[in-house]
Amino acid sequence: MNMAAKITSPATHDEMANAIRALAMDAVEKANSGHPGMPMGMADVATVLFTRFLKFDPAAPHWPDRDRFVLSAGHGSMLLYAVLHLTGYGLTIEDIQNFRQFGSKTPGHPEYGHTAGVEVTTGPLGQGLAMSVGMALAERMLAARYGADIIDHYTYVMAGDGCLMEGISHEAIALAGHLKLNKLIVFWDNNGITIDGKVELADSVDQVARFEAAGWAASHIDGHDPEAIAKAIEAAQKSDKPVLIACKTTIGFGAPTKAGTAGVHGAALGAEELAGAKKALGWNAAPFVIPEHIASAWAEAGSRGTGTRTAWETRHASLPADIAKRYSADFSGAITQAVTESIDAFKKAATDSGAAQASRASSQKILDHLAKAQPNLLGGSADLTHSNLTHAAGTENVTASNFNGSYIHYGIREFGMAAAMNGIAAHGGFIPYGGTFLVFSDYSRPAIRLAALMGIRVIHVLTHDSIGLGEDGPTHQPVEHLAALRAIPNLLVFRPGDAIETAEVWELALNRMAGPSALALSRQNLPVSRKTHTSENLSAKGGYLLREPAKPRDVTLIATGSELTLAVQAADKLAAEGIEAAVVSVPCFELFAEQTADYRALVLGTAPRVGIEAAIRQSWELVLRPEDPFIGMSSFGASAPAADLYKHFGITVDAILADVKSCLGRAA
Ligand SMILES: Cc1ncc(C[n+]2csc(CCOP(=O)(O)OP(=O)(O)O)c2C)c(N)n1
Numbered sequence: 001m002n003m004a005a006k007i008t009s010p011a012t013h014d015e016m017a018n019a020i021r022a023l024a025m026d027a028v029e030k031a032n033s034g035h036p037g038m039p040m041g042m043a044d045v046a047t048v049l050f051t052r053f054l055k056f057d058p059a060a061p062h063w064p065d066r067d068r069f070v071l072s073a074g075h076g077s078m079l080l081y082a083v084l085h086l087t088g089y090g091l092t093i094e095d096i097q098n099f100r101q102f103g104s105k106t107p108g109h110p111e112y113g114h115t116a117g118v119e120v121t122t123g124p125l126g127q128g129l130a131m132s133v134g135m136a137l138a139e140r141m142l143a144a145r146y147g148a149d150i151i152d153h154y155t156y157v158m159a160g161d162g163c164l165m166e167g168i169s170h171e172a173i174a175l176a177g178h179l180k181l182n183k184l185i186v187f188w189d190n191n192g193i194t195i196d197g198k199v200e201l202a203d204s205v206d207q208v209a210r211f212e213a214a215g216w217a218a219s220h221i222d223g224h225d226p227e228a229i230a231k232a233i234e235a236a237q238k239s240d241k242p243v244l245i246a247c248k249t250t251i252g253f254g255a256p257t258k259a260g261t262a263g264v265h266g267a268a269l270g271a272e273e274l275a276g277a278k279k280a281l282g283w284n285a286a287p288f289v290i291p292e293h294i295a296s297a298w299a300e301a302g303s304r305g306t307g308t309r310t311a312w313e314t315r316h317a318s319l320p321a322d323i324a325k326r327y328s329a330d331f332s333g334a335i336t337q338a339v340t341e342s343i344d345a346f347k348k349a350a351t352d353s354g355a356a357q358a359s360r361a362s363s364q365k366i367l368d369h370l371a372k373a374q375p376n377l378l379g380g381s382a383d384l385t386h387s388n389l390t391h392a393a394g395t396e397n398v399t400a401s402n403f404n405g406s407y408i409h410y411g412i413r414e415f416g417m418a419a420a421m422n423g424i425a426a427h428g429g430f431i432p433y434g435g436t437f438l439v440f441s442d443y444s445r446p447a448i449r450l451a452a453l454m455g456i457r458v459i460h461v462l463t464h465d466s467i468g469l470g471e472d473g474p475t476h477q478p479v480e481h482l483a484a485l486r487a488i489p490n491l492l493v494f495r496p497g498d499a500i501e502t503a504e505v506w507e508l509a510l511n512r513m514a515g516p517s518a519l520a521l522s523r524q525n526l527p528v529s530r531k532t533h534t535s536e537n538l539s540a541k542g543g544y545l546l547r548e549p550a551k552p553r554d555v556t557l558i559a560t561g562s563e564l565t566l567a568v569q570a571a572d573k574l575a576a577e578g579i580e581a582a583v584v585s586v587p588c589f590e591l592f593a594e595q596t597a598d599y600r601a602l603v604l605g606t607a608p609r610v611g612i613e614a615a616i617r618q619s620w621e622l623v624l625r626p627e628d629p630f631i632g633m634s635s636f637g638a639s640a641p642a643a644d645l646y647k648h649f650g651i652t653v654d655a656i657l658a659d660v661k662s663c664l665g666r667a668a
């Protein structure tokens with residue numbers, strides 16, 4: 001029996017909201033670091049939402065049909081931590097007292113996977129809002145697949161002026177409006193203040209008009225009036241469009257001299273101001289103490305959803321066996337046996353045929369199989385579908401009137417796509433992949449970084465991966481991008497060298513639950529480099545010996561992607577001249593780095609090494625020693641046919657031969 005539900009709370013709305021304010025003030029004061037202003041300003045909205053509307057159960061923080069709450073204004077983390085503490089997510093008062101300390105459950109900004117109740121990592125402004133679009137989209141798509149009995153929840157967001165000023169907000173709200181994601185409800189903390197001072201210093205956008213223009217319903221309310229907040233939420237829940245509720249608030253509400261100023265945005269109040277604020281709010285308890293009747297009212301709010309959750313569990317338990325099986329497969333994120341089989345079959349067929357093929361084209365053919373083998377695969381592209389070759393055969397588009405589809409035209413919104421994919425992955429139920437040109441990974445980079453930080457499975461299909469794309473020229477030719485992506489911790493950057501490796505890296509990316517992957521794929525055709533089929537995924541070790549000469553090696557040629565072919569051709573020519581060259585393929589530096597030193601030494605050997613990649617040398621220190629030559633790029637590319645560019649920039653078999661000979665002290 002639920003005891004808490006029996007307590008008739010004598011606590012008022014103000015007392016409950018002030019509990020959030022007091023905890024935020026005390027925690028920031030103790031840490032002498034943090035942001036009290038936002039939690040104090042949005043405490044009323046949070047109180048109304050969590051005590052009267054949000055569908056949640058702290059006892060089951062991963063309940064798939066819970067409402068999602070995203071604190072896009074992540075600097076206001078103490079608002080979330082206060083609510084998680086008060087509603088019973090297991091955050092203790094000691095956790096609150098350890099705010100921002102090493103190893104605490106209450107880091108500076110909310111971190112996904114670290115604190116129960118934190119749905120996504122936020123702090124880089126605007127990305128929470130953009131991820132919430134992915135969450136709301138995932139909800140609609142799952143509702144279409146499983147029905148409202150199983151999936152039917154809202155996604156609520158708190159966004160600040162900063163979130164709305166960031167460019168990403170434009171992409172996010174346009175996508176949400178277009179897809180009519182009517183279960184997405186955004187509270188804008190319209191406090192008129194950012195770090196530098198008043199918003200009007202830098203911005204004069206009519207946000208309500210902007211959201212309306214993007215297909216949202218939007219309205220202004222007093223963000224300190226609980227009834228106005230409740231009415232706005234009730235109306236929003238019935239909307240047929242996504243909803244913006246512009247909440248006029250006072251930052252640092254209650255602080256006697258600093259409320260309404262930038263001074264309360266991101267610094268401890270100081271003893272005097274803090275005492276004055278508590279006095280003004282009528283808060284008499286000692287620091288970090290919540291009076292009993294207020295604590296129990298919050299606990300009651302925290303157990304409000306138990307019955308709803310258990311009723312859902314009953315409905316879920318009565319799903320027909322086949323649907324239940326599919327549902328748990330979707331949510332577990334497991335990869336089917338059919339994927340493994342289709343990858344193997346593809347590899348065998350590619351080896352047998354030996355036909356040259358662009359790796360983007362191989363990827364397309366693999367996806368045609370994968371879409372059938374792995375039904376929760378969710379594709380898309382930022383308006384480069386026919387270049388990225390991301391549309392799997394037989395998949396329908398996701399539209400506002402068909403959420404049963406599994407392909408999303410994200411529009412020309414690389415960052416919005418990447419952030420939405422993060423939200424989809426964090427929501428659960430799908431494995432999102434999305435395409436753009438490798439060069440435009442710069443546009444999606446902040447979201448790729450956040451996926452890596454969160455440790456979520458998102459797959460970026462990045463085609464046109466070098467000067468090999470040719471005529472589009474240096475604006476479209478990635479040069480530093482592989483290195484820049486390899487610099488992101490916990491991101492796997494794959495650059496497969498032929499059709500077989502392309503299949504293998506897809507398999508690796510799909511099976512990687514703990515982080516994102518980037519697949520760098522060629523526009524130009526690549527010959528098949530392997531002569532015999534093996535079911536073993538040779539790319540899994542990141543790098544491997546493609547060719548080992550019968551006699552001891554004189555040199556090791558190391559290459560990735562399209563340049564693997566050059567290495568193989570060079571090895572043939574060297575053999576004809578009596579020079580024994582091993583060829584090492586390194587489709588993934590990060591996985592190669594994870595191998596034992598013995599394995600790497602075996603693969604790389606002790607002979608001179610030559611590295612070949614049509615990109616900058618940075619990141620090659622993993623496999624090259626300072627004295628080893630590198631054949632690649634050190635400038636931007638140019639507009640010309642690919643073959644001319646390779647020649648012009650000296651990425652040729654002849655250049656490899658010359659470097660090898662100079663290493664070996666022989667005349668060229
Ligand atoms: C992308 C990004 N740029 C800059 C920052 C640094 N920053 C944190 S909060 C903030 C001001 C945000 O203003 P607002 O959203 O209005 O928050 P408020 O001051 O009202 O709490 C800035 C610039 C950030 N976190 N993310």
Ligand SMILES: [Mg+2]
Pocket residue numbers: 160161162189190191192193194
């Ligand atoms: Mg603000």
